Amino acid sequence: MLRMIKEKIFLVTVAFLSLLTLLPLFHILFSVIVKGLPVLLEGGIGFLTGTLAPPGSGLGGIAPAIIGTFVLVFLSSLIGLPIAIIAGIYAAEYPNSLIGRTTKTLLQIMLEFPTILVGLFVMQILVIPMGSYSALAGALALAIVMMPYVATSTEEAMKEIPFTYREAAFSLGLSRFKVVFRVLIGMARKGVLTGILIGMAKVAGETAPLLFSAGGSSRVYFNGIDKPVGAIPLLIYNLIQQPYENYHEIAWGAALVLMIIFLAIFIPIRLRIKEVKL
Amino acid sequence: MGLWMSIGRPSINDRFKISLLPFSALILGIFILMLFVYFTNSIQILQREGIGLYTTNQWVASEDPEREYYGVFAALYGSVYTSVLAVLISLPLSICFAVFVIDYAPARLKEWLIIATDIMAGLPTIIYGIWGAFILVPFMKEYVMYPLYRHLSFIPLFSFEPLSGYSYLSAGILLGIMVTPFASSIIREAYRMIPFSYREAVFSLGATRYEATKILMGYIKPAIIAGVILAFGRAIGETVAVSLVVGNTFNIHPSLFAPGYTISSLIANQFGNAFIYKYMVSALFAAGLSLFLIGLAVNLMGIYILRRGRHA
Numbered sequence: 227m228l229r230m231i232k233e234k235i236f237l238v239t240v241a242f243l244s245l246l247t248l249l250p251l252f253h254i255l256f257s258v259i260v261k262g263l264p265v266l267l268e269g270g271i272g273f274l275t276g277t278l279a280p281p282g283s284g285l286g287g288i289a290p291a292i293i294g295t296f297v298l299v300f301l302s303s304l305i306g307l308p309i310a311i312i313a314g315i316y317a318a319e320y321p322n323s324l325i326g327r328t329t330k331t332l333l334q335i336m337l338e339f340p341t342i343l344v345g346l347f348v349m350q351i352l353v354i355p356m357g358s359y360s361a362l363a364g365a366l367a368l369a370i371v372m373m374p375y376v377a378t379s380t381e382e383a384m385k386e387i388p389f390t391y392r393e394a395a396f397s398l399g400l401s402r403f404k405v406v407f408r409v410l411i412g413m414a415r416k417g418v419l420t421g422i423l424i425g426m427a428k429v430a431g432e433t434a435p436l437l438f439s440a441g442g443s444s445r446v447y448f449n450g451i452d453k454p455v456g457a458i459p460l461l462i463y464n465l466i467q468q469p470y471e472n473y474h475e476i477a478w479g480a481a482l483v484l485m486i487i488f489l490a491i492f493i494p495i496r497l498r499i500k501e502v503k504l
Numbered sequence: 505m506g507l508w509m510s511i512g513r514p515s516i517n518d519r520f521k522i523s524l525l526p527f528s529a530l531i532l533g534i535f536i537l538m539l540f541v542y543f544t545n546s547i548q549i550l551q552r553e554g555i556g557l558y559t560t561n562q563w564v565a566s567e568d569p570e571r572e573y574y575g576v577f578a579a580l581y582g583s584v585y586t587s588v589l590a591v592l593i594s595l596p597l598s599i600c601f602a603v604f605v606i607d608y609a610p611a612r613l614k615e616w617l618i619i620a621t622d623i624m625a626g627l628p629t630i631i632y633g634i635w636g637a638f639i640l641v642p643f644m645k646e647y648v649m650y651p652l653y654r655h656l657s658f659i660p661l662f663s664f665e666p667l668s669g670y671s672y673l674s675a676g677i678l679l680g681i682m683v684t685p686f687a688s689s690i691i692r693e694a695y696r697m698i699p700f701s702y703r704e705a706v707f708s709l710g711a712t713r714y715e716a717t718k719i720l721m722g723y724i725k726p727a728i729i730a731g732v733i734l735a736f737g738r739a740i741g742e743t744v745a746v747s748l749v750v751g752n753t754f755n756i757h758p759s760l761f762a763p764g765y766t767i768s769s770l771i772a773n774q775f776g777n778a779f780i781y782k783y784m785v786s787a788l789f790a791a792g793l794s795l796f797l798i799g800l801a802v803n804l805m806g807i808y809i810l811r812r813g814r815h816a
Contacts, residue, residue, distance in 0.1 A: 229712050232714050233713060237714075239600065240603055241604065243597050243601065247600070247684055250624075251624045251627075253635075253639075258631060261638075309531065315524060316527065319521075325529065326528070329528045332531060335803045338734060342771055342772060343796055346788070350545065373531060403523075428626060431626075433630045434629075438776070462633075463744050477634055484628055485631055496622055496623070497619070
């Protein structure tokens with residue numbers, strides 16, 4: 227009898243706590259839509275093309291932040307992707323070498339690393355020498371955050387290729403360079419691409435690494451890569467901390483825009499593949 | 505490995521290896537450079553204050569360098585407090601969710617449940633932040649903190665009047681929500697990998713589902729421990745979501761409802777204007793160093809336990 231009661235309690239607890247796990251997600255999605263959509267509708271197209279309204283009145287627009295986010299994601303990909311993909315290949319090709327092993331462990335650590343520390347680091351090595359916040363510094367910080375995602379998934383994709391393909395490629399008399407870059411990387415492209423997109427989706431939503439590198443910009447569209455840029459997450463963070471009601475509304479609108487960008491990249495990838503590492 | 509190492513002329517293989525090496529070395533280099541930057545920038549304040557930096561709670565920013573004194577104990581305390589809360593909240597949730605997905609969810613629902621938690625794990629943290637600051641905190645203050653404070657304030661945990669709602673508890677709950685999908689995916693993977701014959705064996709002994717799950721959980725204990733450790737590491741490094749709900753006050757208080765600080769939110773809040781003071785930059789780098797080392801230790805430990813569990 228007691229066993230059956232325990233069993234019932236157990237099943238109810240599991241069901242209830244599972245529901246509780248997902249409840250916040252739905253509440254967050256719901257809140258962002260309910261609070262953000264009216265802002266987007268009221269602001270209209272101007273919300274996506276204009277610049278920040280003065281404190282206390284109006285909605286203006288968040289265009290500088292949107293542009294900034296795209297610039298930052300593009301630049302950080304430019305810096306981070308080649309390094310990450312090749313490092314991933316190295317870890318897959320030489321899993322037993324010291325560098326291969328160290329790189330692999332390091333990448334796993336970097337996946338979990340406090341991202342604020344990256345921002346502080348970039349400030350010290352790039353922002354201070356250059357004398358100003360810049361898109362370049364923001365991109366470098368994001369590239370460091372992005373690299374482990376791309377490298378890990380490249381490494382895993384390369385390792386999943388059956389050994390026979392490798393043998394076949396070598397038996398054609400190709401050099402190892404050609405085997406890897408002409409044959410194997412093509413076969414692993416799906417995994418690599420997934421890693422790239424996940425990395426991009428991730429850095430598009432990062433705030434902490436940008437706090438002391440990108441600098442933020444809400445009134446100037448884009449000035450060049452050596453000048454400060456805005457970013458949507460950074461804008462939201464700054465607006466929440468302001469006392470003005472209209473800034474909070476803009477923050478919700480911006481959160482909806484950010485969520486749409488994130489989900490637009492993330493959901494298609496996630497539906498195409500079975501597992502992702504986050 | 506050895507097999508294809510010997511294929512082809514060694515010189516070409518070596519050239520291949522050497523041409524890829526710089527990229528791997530670059531990642532290693534960035535990491536070492538980071539550690540180096542944190543160490544060198546911390547030296548100044550550590551020479552001045554010694555270990556007192558980490559053990560005192562005093563934050564005196566002054567134009568006069570003589571009077572400056574920085575102690576980050578409150579932030580260390582807050583970081584650990586909120587992260588422990590997060591882990592305590594996420595542990596039952598993530599275990600139950602893992603069990604539900606593997607054992608009870610219908611096949612068609614299963615995939616969607618996993619997709620939902622993946623979205624949760626990847627969702628920009630600032631979205632958690634805005635939700636936490638504008639929705640979670642007012643809700644907690646009104647419906648959880650004040651009722652508990654009014655009736656149970658003789659218990660130290662509930663002894664602080666939740667004036668603003670920004671508190672360790674709000675931060676702990678928000679962090680708990682954020683790390684649960686991550687911890688759950690580690691536990692889920694391990695739980696899924698348990699050989700089917702083990703399940704059969706347990707059930708053939710006449711165990712109820714509760715007893716079977718309990719026994720099987722014992723089997724994947726390393727993964728649960730690793731999940732907890734890695735979730736702790738993730739929680740302690742989180743910045744923006746926490747800094748929006750924790751209150752950002754130099755405070756050391758046992759109560760869940762008291763506002764506090766964390767290392768990462770301290771850095772986020774203070775670093776922008778740190779350069780006008782002589783020692784503050786160094787103090788913040790030293791605070792960052794402690795976060796760096798905690799993060800490194802926690803992650804290495806988690807990865808080690810996870811790998812050992814997999815080989816066993």
